[in-house]
Amino acid sequence: MKYLITGGCGFIGSHLAEKLLLSGSDVTVIDDLSTGSLDNIKEIMHHEKFHLFIDTILNSVLLEEMIQKVDFVFHLAAVVGVKRVMDNPVDSIIINVEGTYNVLRLCAKHNKKTLLASTSEIYGKNTNVPFKEDADIVIGTTKKKRWSYACTKAIDEFLAFAFFEEKNFPVIVIRLFNTVGPRQSDKYGMVIPRFIKQALNNQPITVFGDGKQTRCFSHVKDIVDGMINLIIKEDAYGQVFNMGSEEEVTIEELAIAIKEMTKSASEIICINPQEIYSKGFEDMSRRMPDITKIRDMTNFSPQYNIKDIIRDCIEDVKKNRIS
Ligand SMILES: NC(=O)c1ccc[n+]([C@@H]2O[C@H](COP(=O)([O-])OP(=O)(O)OC[C@H]3O[C@@H](n4cnc5c(N)ncnc54)[C@H](O)[C@@H]3O)[C@@H](O)[C@H]2O)c1
Numbered sequence: 001m002k003y004l005i006t007g008g009c010g011f012i013g014s015h016l017a018e019k020l021l022l023s024g025s026d027v028t029v030i031d032d033l034s035t036g037s038l039d040n041i042k043e044i045m046h047h048e049k050f051h052l053f054i055d056t057i058l059n060s061v062l063l064e065e066m067i068q069k070v071d072f073v074f075h076l077a078a079v080v081g082v083k084r085v086m087d088n089p090v091d092s093i094i095i096n097v098e099g100t101y102n103v104l105r106l107c108a109k110h111n112k113k114t115l116l117a118s119t120s121e122i123y124g125k126n127t128n129v130p131f132k133e134d135a136d137i138v139i140g141t142t143k144k145k146r147w148s149y150a151c152t153k154a155i156d157e158f159l160a161f162a163f164f165e166e167k168n169f170p171v172i173v174i175r176l177f178n179t180v181g182p183r184q185s186d187k188y189g190m191v192i193p194r195f196i197k198q199a200l201n202n203q204p205i206t207v208f209g210d211g212k213q214t215r216c217f218s219h220v221k222d223i224v225d226g227m228i229n230l231i232i233k234e235d236a237y238g239q240v241f242n243m244g245s246e247e248e249v250t251i252e253e254l255a256i257a258i259k260e261m262t263k264s265a266s267e268i269i270c271i272n273p274q275e276i277y278s279k280g281f282e283d284m285s286r287r288m289p290d291i292t293k294i295r296d297m298t299n300f301s302p303q304y305n306i307k308d309i310i311r312d313c314i315e316d317v318k319k320n321r322i323s
Contacts, residue, residue: 003028035080116156
């Protein structure tokens with residue numbers, strides 16, 4: 001099989017590329033290295049079946065050439081993370097909407113099977129936890145930039161299903177819930193690498209808010225396996241699936257676990273997220289997936305618990321990134 005991964009130099013994309021190459025497949029990547037890096041793909045860069053194009057998904061001429069040559073497209077390229085979206089609101093909207101439109105329309109034109117990575121952010125302020133795929137999207141006002149990420153991904157999903165309806169486009173949408181693991185950068189506000197770096201440097205571990213908000217973290221390896229197992233199911237096309245862990249932890253518990261597991265002398269302090277982001281910043285208190293649908297389709301069952309995940313991330317930060 002020949003695969004194209006948009007955003008393949010990113011955190012999830014690089015793990016996916018490695019796994020596909022291991023199974024003997026041919027992998028082409030397009031990435032503009034805006035948040036991804038060559039470091040992420042250093043182990044596979046010279047693999048004979050790996051092909052890299054450093055370019056943007058806004059380049060539809062190149063994109064069309066690449067799509068024509070492959071059997072399947074994983075569309076992961078996006079402006080990701082609340083901090084990055086808040087810092088670059090215009091670019092985020094253009095990449096996530098126009099870039100994804102390019103990918104989806106060209107995949108539909110050439111009838112290539114495609115997986116679109118969407119996000120749990122699109123459940124927004126819905127409090128009906130755990131979220132089922134058919135839950136309402138409850139998004140805040142357009143004057144609050146953080147909601148633009150959720151809205152761009154919702155438009156992407158609408159587009160995918162519109163092409164599915166109108167053109168019989170074989171597409172699957174997955175909504176990822178806090179995917180973490182080795183190689184995730186701390187630069188864009190991602191909580192686990194940020195806490196680990198603070199703990200290893202004996203700096204205060206900065207919890208945004210009161211720390212009582214919960215999240216469910218999945219190991220990137222479970223997510224990559226989940227994607228690969230899902231795309232072989234013909235019944236999955238035209239559908240949307242939550243993908244994540246059901247193990248719910250508070251951010252305070254996460255900070256305590258990281259402090260203990262790094263044997264850090266750091267103190268844990270709570271700071272007002274409005275100081276970091278902007279006045280009126282809104283966060284969700286709980287974000288947990290209902291994974292019945294993907295479990296029924298593929299027997300999806302995450303293998304890594306939160307301690308395993310933290311252990312892997314600490315090792316990675318120690319090995320590569322501590323500064
Ligand atoms: N990690 C998570 O917890 C999470 C949660 C929900 C959804 N997702 C989705 O999963 C996908 C991958 O996320 P990730 O965590 O690996 O983030 P990431 O930032 O590491 O990966 C995104 C990649 O896309 C590339 N990219 C951005 N704009 C591009 C453009 N215009 N052209 C080409 N490449 C471009 C970046 O350089 C990067 O390598 C994204 O679509 C994201 O929305 C991730």
